[in-house]
Amino acid sequence: MPPQQLKVNGKVHTVDVAPDTPLLWILRDTLDLKGTKYGCGIGNCGACTVLLAGKPARSCQTLLDDVGTDPVTTIEGLSLDGNHPVQLAWQEIDVPQCGYCQAGQILAASALLAATPHPTDAQIDAAMSSNICRCGTYPRIRQAIHKAASSTTK
Numbered sequence: 001m002p003p004q005q006l007k008v009n010g011k012v013h014t015v016d017v018a019p020d021t022p023l024l025w026i027l028r029d030t031l032d033l034k035g036t037k038y039g040c041g042i043g044n045c046g047a048c049t050v051l052l053a054g055k056p057a058r059s060c061q062t063l064l065d066d067v068g069t070d071p072v073t074t075i076e077g078l079s080l081d082g083n084h085p086v087q088l089a090w091q092e093i094d095v096p097q098c099g100y101c102q103a104g105q106i107l108a109a110s111a112l113l114a115a116t117p118h119p120t121d122a123q124i125d126a127a128m129s130s131n132i133c134r135c136g137t138y139p140r141i142r143q144a145i146h147k148a149a150s151s152t153t154k
Contacts, residue, residue: 003016004064007072019064022064024038024060035103036049039104044132045104049104053070053071055111095137105128112127124141
């Protein structure tokens, strides 16, 4: 199989892996982007969430062949210096406890705000319901999403 091109965080990479390789392992092992975490391996927990063409995708279940030419954004590519409104709100509200799920949570939240700039609690709960936080920081996650939404209108 010939090497394939993959656009990650705005940069085109040539990867020489099997087309059925999960995106998670390409990001972590081939491209050395360790922010995307392995959680359950079956797409249920959300720790491996990345943005694929701006929409949340489970990288543990997304194969290289499934990516095609769609751009991939990882937590490392959300902003150059960590100043994305969601990242800033996460810090201000002090959302994480252990932090393991937070990259996936932040990417899912940024996709929500891109689609729905001022979500209701119900919209936040629906959009974030498939991202599991074992520490139970859900109230702070919701608060941070509201904070990020309000900061983007200033």
